[in-house]
Amino acid sequence: MDPGVRELGRDGSVRVCEYHCTAPKGAPTRTEEFVVPSLSIVRSGVFGFRSDKHPQILTTDFLLLGNPGQSYEVSHEHAGGDCCLVFQFDEAILAEVAAEHRRARQHSRRYFARSVLPPLPRVTALRHVLEQRLSLGGPTLELEELAIANAAYAMSTAAEGAARPSRAPEVSPRTRDSVYRTLDWLERSTADDVHLADVARVAELSPYHFLRVFKHEIGVTPYRYLVRARIRRAVNLLITTRQSVTTIAYDVGFGDLSNFVNTFRREVGSSPTQFRRTAQRGLGSGFQVRPASLRR
Numbered sequence: 001m002d003p004g005v006r007e008l009g010r011d012g013s014v015r016v017c018e019y020h021c022t023a024p025k026g027a028p029t030r031t032e033e034f035v036v037p038s039l040s041i042v043r044s045g046v047f048g049f050r051s052d053k054h055p056q057i058l059t060t061d062f063l064l065l066g067n068p069g070q071s072y073e074v075s076h077e078h079a080g081g082d083c084c085l086v087f088q089f090d091e092a093i094l095a096e097v098a099a100e101h102r103r104a105r106q107h108s109r110r111y112f113a114r115s116v117l118p119p120l121p122r123v124t125a126l127r128h129v130l131e132q133r134l135s136l137g138g139p140t141l142e143l144e145e146l147a148i149a150n151a152a153y154a155m156s157t158a159a160e161g162a163a164r165p166s167r168a169p170e171v172s173p174r175t176r177d178s179v180y181r182t183l184d185w186l187e188r189s190t191a192d193d194v195h196l197a198d199v200a201r202v203a204e205l206s207p208y209h210f211l212r213v214f215k216h217e218i219g220v221t222p223y224r225y226l227v228r229a230r231i232r233r234a235v236n237l238l239i240t241t242r243q244s245v246t247t248i249a250y251d252v253g254f255g256d257l258s259n260f261v262n263t264f265r266r267e268v269g270s271s272p273t274q275f276r277r278t279a280q281r282g283l284g285s286g287f288q289v290r291p292a293s294l295r296r
Contacts, residue, residue: 004019004020004021004022005017005018005019005086006018006019006020008085008134009134009143011143011144011147012090012144013089013090013092013093013144013148014087014088014089014090014093014143014144014147014148015087015088016085016086016087016088016130016134016143016147017085017086017088018043018083018084018085018086019040019083019084019085019086020081020082020083021045021047021074021081021082021083021084022080022081023074023076023080023081024076024080024081025076025077025078025079025080026076026077026080027075027076027080029073029074029075030073030074030075031071031072031073032071032072032073032074033069033070033071033072034066034067034068034069034070034072035068036066036068036088036089036090036091037066037067037068037088037089037091037094037111037112037151038064038065038066038086038087038088038089039063039064039065039066039086039087039089039112039147039150039151039154040063040064040065040066040084040085040086040087041061041062041063041084041085041123041124041127042058042059042060042061042062042063042064042082042083042084043060043082043083043084043085044060044082044083045059045060045079045080045081045082045083046058046059046078046079046082046180047074047075047076047078047079047082048073048074048075048076048077048078049064049072049073049074049075049115049116050072050073050075051070051071051072051073051115052070052115054171055075055176056115056116056217057078057176057179057180057217058082058116059180059183059184060119060187061119061124061232062116062117062118062119063116063117063118063119063120063123063154064084064115064116065112065114065115065116065117065154065155065158066112066115067109067110067111067112068091068109069109070110070115072115077173078177078180085127085131087147087150087151089147089148089151091109093148094111094151094155095111097111097148097151097152097155098111098155111155112154112155112158113155113158113159114158114219116219117154117157117158117219118218118219118220118225118228119225119228119229119232120153120154120157120228120267121228121231121232121235121264121267121268122153122267122268122269123150123153123154124232124235125235125268125269125275126146126149126150126153127150128235128236128239128279129146129278129279130143130146130147130150132239132279133146171213171216171217175205175213176217178202178203178204178205179203179213179214179217179218181202181203182199182202182203182210182214182222183218183225185199185202186199186222186225186226186229187229189226190226190229190230190233190252190253191251191252191253192253194222194226196210196211196222196223199214199222210222226253227263227267228267230252230253230254231252231263231264231267231268233252234248234249234252234260234264234272235268235275237251237252238272238275238276238279239276239279245257245260245261245272245273245276248260248272249261249272260272
């Protein structure tokens with residue numbers, strides 16, 4: 001076993017590990033290959049990833065999706081070291097999810113249409129619940145349900161956003177660095193009233209060019225990223241504090257409680273109150289484990 005890998009839990013069809021990479025900034029690029037279907041959530045750090053498309057940057061809460069037999073390169077031109085939570089799946093269970101999805105070709109081993117996804121609040125929420133269960137020695141059945149829910153939702157989201165614009169903007173390494181810089185700035189600005197010109201100024205790009213580059217590199221617009229960052233922060237506060245839902249809504253940057261509740265339900269799959277109850281008691285009928293878009 002790789003010395004950087006620590007197994008956290010295992011079920012018949014799912015294995016959950018924590019992976020620590022200690023490569024320093026500027027380390028030589030490594031070429032590797034996914035052996036089994038996997039979903040990794042970046043816990044900390046930043047690294048570059050390249051497979052069959054342009055290089056992309058991953059940082060905290062980004063998702064890395066792997067299809068078996070897919071080769072890729074990992075680089076550390078921006079920073080050294082990172083930590084990821086890794087879910088590895090038996091192919092049989094992913095093939096069943098893909099068949100229900102009705103987008104994957106029969107017998108195809110390409111379960112995920114994209115390799116990199118920006119942070120998804122629903123996956124973040126499920127991850128928090130799963131990590132809590134692992135720390136408490138929860139039942140393996142629950143581990144499997146949560147892991148498959150993560151994979152199903154990521155598969156659905158990757159398929160929806162697989163198409164890229166026909167004319168992608170030219171992105172230099174320096175411009176890619178500026179986009180990474182804005183991610184950190186947005187994460188620290190969730191409670192502020194943010195405008196496109198403000199973020200573009202941080203990136204040192206014109207608003208129009210920044211908007212095109214950000215969407216191309218990250219997969220969502222700056223506004224969408226900011227909204228999801230607010231919801232991910234709310235998820236953490238709902239689990240770690242006893243603050244009221246109203247207080248949390250205003251603390252994370254929502255000026256209207258009903259807007260917060262509706263946005264949270266859309267991004268996470270349950271209301272803030274239902275999610276808090278689920279995180280405290282375990283999976284319940286109020287928490288939508290499988291995304292509605294995959295139900296038939």
